[in-house]
Amino acid sequence: MLRVANTIRDQWTRDALGLAYPDYRDLQAWNAFRQASVYLARDYLATSITDELREFFSPMGPECLVIENLPVDPDLPPVPTDGKRPAAKQAVSEAVITGLVSPFAEMLAFVNEKNGSPIHEVAPIAGFEQTQSNAGRTAFAYYSDNAFLGRRYRQQGLLLFGLCNRNTATLLLSAEQIAAAAPRWLRAELALPAFRQACPQSFGSAGLVSEPGPILWRDGVGLMHVTAASSFIEPVDEQAGDALAEFRALCARLQPLRVVVTPGTALLFKDDRVLHGRDQVAGARWLQRTYFRESLDGLRAATHSPPHAFAFDARALNAVPGHSVPEFPVPDFRE
Numbered sequence: 001m002l003r004v005a006n007t008i009r010d011q012w013t014r015d016a017l018g019l020a021y022p023d024y025r026d027l028q029a030w031n032a033f034r035q036a037s038v039y040l041a042r043d044y045l046a047t048s049i050t051d052e053l054r055e056f057f058s059p060m061g062p063e064c065l066v067i068e069n070l071p072v073d074p075d076l077p078p079v080p081t082d083g084k085r086p087a088a089k090q091a092v093s094e095a096v097i098t099g100l101v102s103p104f105a106e107m108l109a110f111v112n113e114k115n116g117s118p119i120h121e122v123a124p125i126a127g128f129e130q131t132q133s134n135a136g137r138t139a140f141a142y143y144s145d146n147a148f149l150g151r152r153y154r155q156q157g158l159l160l161f162g163l164c165n166r167n168t169a170t171l172l173l174s175a176e177q178i179a180a181a182a183p184r185w186l187r188a189e190l191a192l193p194a195f196r197q198a199c200p201q202s203f204g205s206a207g208l209v210s211e212p213g214p215i216l217w218r219d220g221v222g223l224m225h226v227t228a229a230s231s232f233i234e235p236v237d238e239q240a241g242d243a244l245a246e247f248r249a250l251c252a253r254l255q256p257l258r259v260v261v262t263p264g265t266a267l268l269f270k271d272d273r274v275l276h277g278r279d280q281v282a283g284a285r286w287l288q289r290t291y292f293r294e295s296l297d298g299l300r301a302a303t304h305s306p307p308h309a310f311a312f313d314a315r316a317l318n319a320v321p322g323h324s325v326p327e328f329p330v331p332d333f334r335e
């Protein structure tokens with residue numbers, strides 16, 4: 001576990017209080033905030049933590065990373081109940097999130113989700129408590145975010161940052177862990193391009209599904225990957241349907257890594273190498289979330305966006321032909 005020293009945290013907090021949160025739709029203003037946040041993180045992060053971050057963001061690096069005792073806004077407003085960033089909020093946590101991610105990867109957003117904000121408020125929303133979404137309170141079965149997008153355009157990872165959270169755990173189940181527990185026939189079925197992944201409720205629009213793809217597969221350099229939508233996965237035939245049911249049952253039997261993202265804790269994980277879930281939310285809970293990807297150039301090219309754009313239309317990306325072709329050849333486990 002990595003932990004920032006109290007004295008460093010306090011100095012970082014004081015400096016971050018000097019930053020104003022910009023209108024993120026103004027790319028110039030966002031870039032200025034991003035740069036200032038990167039300078040602060042560079043000044044205050046211990047070399048040992050920076051080294052761990054660099055390792056995490058490398059393709060062969062670990063699946064997840066936890067950093068504790070990071071700066072949090074000293075005067076935090078009440079937890080929002082509408083899913084929106086309170087106007088009166090200071091910009092400390094956003095500066096920390098941006099400073100942790102931005103030196104190593106690009107922050108990514110979708111205009112269809114949370115108005116294209118690069119940082120999302122994750123808190124129960126009144127009226128949505130029973131939904132399987134970041135706005136709900138019910139226990140969240142294991143899933144991947146935005147699985148309906150192909151690997152070329154999806155985020156590669158997520159950062160969750162705690163603002164208010166007493167004891168609701170985030171659960172992580174790794175692809176390696178699932179594969180090790182799966183019988184050979186199941187691994188073979190799940191590696192086939194036989195599953196269409198549907199759009200999550202947080203996008204507020206129904207009807208987006210992926211091309212048929214695998215759920216669990218090993219890539220050309222030996223890393224195991226997993227992708228499973230939260231809302232709905234449509235198997236292409238009965239055989240795939242049986243494999244999907246068995247996969248769900250297997251995941252439910254496994255022991256996940258449990259991380260309580262408490263205030264000042266950042267949990268980073270690779271969204272195509274672990275599934276995540278969440279315990280039921282009992283009390284007040286407010287996290288912030290950002291998606292990241294090594295490069296957004298492919299998304300910019302596909303949507304004819306300007307050089308620094310980071311928010312894209314998921315519908316336009318989903319409509320690009322062949323968008324879900326795997327980046328590595330999918331091995332056949334049937335041999």
Ligand SMILES: [Fe+2]
Binds near residue numbers: 144145276
């Ligand atoms: Fe999620």
